[in-house]
Amino acid sequence: MTPPEERRLLTPEEYAQAQASPEFVELKRRFRRFAFPMTVAFLAWYLLYVLMSTYAPDFMATPVFGNVNLGILLGLGQFVSTFVITHVYVAHANKRTDPISDEMRERLEHHEYAPGTRGSSGPSVTGGASRA
Amino acid sequence: MPELLAADSATIGSPAINISIFGIFVLITLVITFRASRNNTSAADYYAAGRNISGTQNGLAIAGDYLSAASFLGIAGAIAVYGYDGFLYSIGFLVAWLVALLLVAELMRNTARYTMADVLAFRMRQGPVRTAAAISTLAVSLFYLLAQMAGAGGLVTLLLGVTGEAAQAVVVVLVGALMIVYVLVGGMRGTTYVQIIKATLLIAGALVMTLWVLALYGFNLSALFGDSVANAVEGRDVLAPGAQYGATNISQLDFISLALALVLGTAGLPHVLMRFYTVPTAKDARRSVVWAIWLIGIFYLFSLVIGYGAGALVGPETILSAPGAVNAAAPLLAFELGGTVLLGIIAGVAFATILAVVAGLTITASASFAHDVYASVIKKGNVSPNGEVKVARITAIVIGAISIGLGILALQAGLNIAFLVALAFAVAASANLPTILYTLFWSRFTTRGALWSMYGGLIACITLILFSPVVSGAPVNPVTGVSPSLVQDVDFSWFPLNNPGLVSIPLSFFLGWLGTVLSKERPDEPKWAELEVRAFTGIGAEKAVQH
Numbered sequence: 001m002t003p004p005e006e007r008r009l010l011t012p013e014e015y016a017q018a019q020a021s022p023e024f025v026e027l028k029r030r031f032r033r034f035a036f037p038m039t040v041a042f043l044a045w046y047l048l049y050v051l052m053s054t055y056a057p058d059f060m061a062t063p064v065f066g067n068v069n070l071g072i073l074l075g076l077g078q079f080v081s082t083f084v085i086t087h088v089y090v091a092h093a094n095k096r097t098d099p100i101s102d103e104m105r106e107r108l109e110h111h112e113y114a115p116g117t118r119g120s121s122g123p124s125v126t127g128g129a130s131r132a
Numbered sequence: 133m134p135e136l137l138a139a140d141s142a143t144i145g146s147p148a149i150n151i152s153i154f155g156i157f158v159l160i161t162l163v164i165t166f167r168a169s170r171n172n173t174s175a176a177d178y179y180a181a182g183r184n185i186s187g188t189q190n191g192l193a194i195a196g197d198y199l200s201a202a203s204f205l206g207i208a209g210a211i212a213v214y215g216y217d218g219f220l221y222s223i224g225f226l227v228a229w230l231v232a233l234l235l236v237a238e239l240m241r242n243t244a245r246y247t248m249a250d251v252l253a254f255r256m257r258q259g260p261v262r263t264a265a266a267i268s269t270l271a272v273s274l275f276y277l278l279a280q281m282a283g284a285g286g287l288v289t290l291l292l293g294v295t296g297e298a299a300q301a302v303v304v305v306l307v308g309a310l311m312i313v314y315v316l317v318g319g320m321r322g323t324t325y326v327q328i329i330k331a332t333l334l335i336a337g338a339l340v341m342t343l344w345v346l347a348l349y350g351f352n353l354s355a356l357f358g359d360s361v362a363n364a365v366e367g368r369d370v371l372a373p374g375a376q377y378g379a380t381n382i383s384q385l386d387f388i389s390l391a392l393a394l395v396l397g398t399a400g401l402p403h404v405l406m407r408f409y410t411v412p413t414a415k416d417a418r419r420s421v422v423w424a425i426w427l428i429g430i431f432y433l434f435s436l437v438i439g440y441g442a443g444a445l446v447g448p449e450t451i452l453s454a455p456g457a458v459n460a461a462a463p464l465l466a467f468e469l470g471g472t473v474l475l476g477i478i479a480g481v482a483f484a485t486i487l488a489v490v491a492g493l494t495i496t497a498s499a500s501f502a503h504d505v506y507a508s509v510i511k512k513g514n515v516s517p518n519g520e521v522k523v524a525r526i527t528a529i530v531i532g533a534i535s536i537g538l539g540i541l542a543l544q545a546g547l548n549i550a551f552l553v554a555l556a557f558a559v560a561a562s563a564n565l566p567t568i569l570y571t572l573f574w575s576r577f578t579t580r581g582a583l584w585s586m587y588g589g590l591i592a593c594i595t596l597i598l599f600s601p602v603v604s605g606a607p608v609n610p611v612t613g614v615s616p617s618l619v620q621d622v623d624f625s626w627f628p629l630n631n632p633g634l635v636s637i638p639l640s641f642f643l644g645w646l647g648t649v650l651s652k653e654r655p656d657e658p659k660w661a662e663l664e665v666r667a668f669t670g671i672g673a674e675k676a677v678q679h
Contacts, residue, residue, distance in 0.1 A: 042227065072371065079223070109671065
């Protein structure tokens with residue numbers, strides 16, 4: 001094997017610059033606007049199901065067809081909603097967040113966030129960026 | 133079904149067939165592990181399989197890691213005996229993956245190298261935070277190991293015809309020794325291949341049993357449910373909630389506590405988090421979680437049919453009186469359907485499951501000790517990667533030895549393994565998840581907040597378990613004449629719930645906030661910028677090792 005490719009390290013100034021950039025603010029906003037409300041939603045739906053199973057067992061035992069009752073159908077509904085949310089998240093990430101993060105990574109690799117420079121003569125690497 | 137359990141022996145099927153099918157699995161995986169080990173040269177190879185596992189492969193390996201003996205034996209057994217309440221376990225285990233997918237997987241993949249502590253200590257004081265993260269990693273892994281070994285113990289009695297405590301101990305030692313070989317020789321790559329093979333076998337085996345059961349009922353789910361109701365324990369409605377948890381106010385609260393631990397625990401399980409570091413990019417991490425969600429979800433749908441099938445075709449009385457009790461439901465159903473051959477296959481798969489999961493846990497715990505405690509805290513980073521891997525290998529042997537010891541103890545305990553795993557989830561949800569979320573999303577989070585949250589969550593969790601009916605004071609079961617607690621005849625319990633999550637998880641979130649607002653330490657802003665930019669863009673993430 002060959003040794004891992006030596007990474008071009010970024011300076012703390014570049015990270016700060018990148019973090020403050022409007023595209024990064026937009027990237028985080030898009031991520032959070034989706035991930036946070038969706039997390040609240042699926043946790044609430046899950047807890048509602050758990051609470052109904054615990055405190056309203058008679059309601060959950062309502063027969064729907066044959067021996068299949070409401071509780072089992074809602075339980076299967078948890079499976080369906082999990083699969084659907086997975087799919088929606090992937091679509092969201094592919095369309096809304098990946099393009100920004102891909103472009104930013106490209107620019108960071110070319111040191112385009114180095115303050116006052118256009119990448120060619122970025123400041124020397126410091127210890128702060130050398131970890132990992 | 134008296135013919136199942138011959139009077140002179142508590143085993144079912146033919147031990148020779150069971151052992152030979154298991155032997156074939158071991159042989160194949162050992163060959164693959166040795167071949168995989170040829171490429172194991174660097175620390176990234178040993179810990180993270182060189183980061184060139186594909187998203188699809190990793191998804192299968194995650195499913196292999198996650199679908200432990202608890203999922204296969206424990207959930208099917210709980211559904212067979214308690215019906216609906218067993219089904220609730222699998223829903224918690226599945227929905228939990230959305231937390232990992234939406235909030236944790238990709239960001240962790242982009243930020244860390246080998247262990248959970250790499251992220252948690254990123255912008256904190258390294259020594260204390262790494263130590264805390266390593267301690268909680270070891271705690272979760274040991275709880276999980278205990279569950280797997282308890283499963284192995286029960287299976288041995290049931291399937292291999294091994295009776296007598298000494299002989300059973302020999303089998304546990306053998307399982308432990310095999311697992312050490314996988315980890316030492318194969319490292320993360322070898323372990324990953326073992327997981328992939330095992331997941332494939334497990335899902336295929338479950339598919340066969342599911343189709344078989346459904347075929348017997350003309351693919352009419354309602355008829356299957358009807359039969360399991362007819363065979364249920366007297367007066368128990370296995371289709372309605374409450375058979376296991378509905379009895380009292382306390383048991384209802386206990387169930388909510390369990391549900392919370394299940395849904396928040398997965399994204400804090402160190403051995404699951406470590407799997408994200410084996411893929412080359414964040415997109416592969418996403419792809420692997422998507423695969424894992426589909427595989428795990430479909431598997432749990434199978435286990436719903438297998439569980440009710442075992443309830444209907446084998447019957448809860450037979451299951452409960454078999455060695456291994458609830459955990460015996462799936463093997464007994466296999467025997468009922470396909471005789472000794474199907475039983476042998478399912479038994480082999482169940483053993484493979486335990487072996488693979490235990491190997492995954494061992495590599496995680498050994499990586500955490502070597503990378504976080506030895507290299508970063510004791511040696512302050514002045515250690516060659518080779519020296520670090522050497523320590524990891526030695527730790528793997530020690531952890532292997534500990535889990536062999538626990539396994540022999542667990543033989544006598546006879547707890548439901550799904551329940552033991554639930555305790556591991558409670559520790560993960562209390563000690564790890566709050567700190568992971570604060571670290572990734574809260575700019576002001578500080579070292580003190582991280583330490584309070586991790587130690588507070590861990591100590592609260594362990595203390596509450598120690599003083600719960602799990603350890604002492606549960607009422608004596610009139611059927612068996614013993615209390616389900618670990619300790620008999622003394623009662624020092626004061627916490628009424630079996631699962632501590634309802635208290636310890638909110639407490640840990642609160643302590644993380646409190647520690648942060650009370651600390652004078654200013655958050656490390658340059659490090660926060662680096663963490664955020666790296667997490668969201670993937671810049672500076674470790675690349676795949678080229679071979």
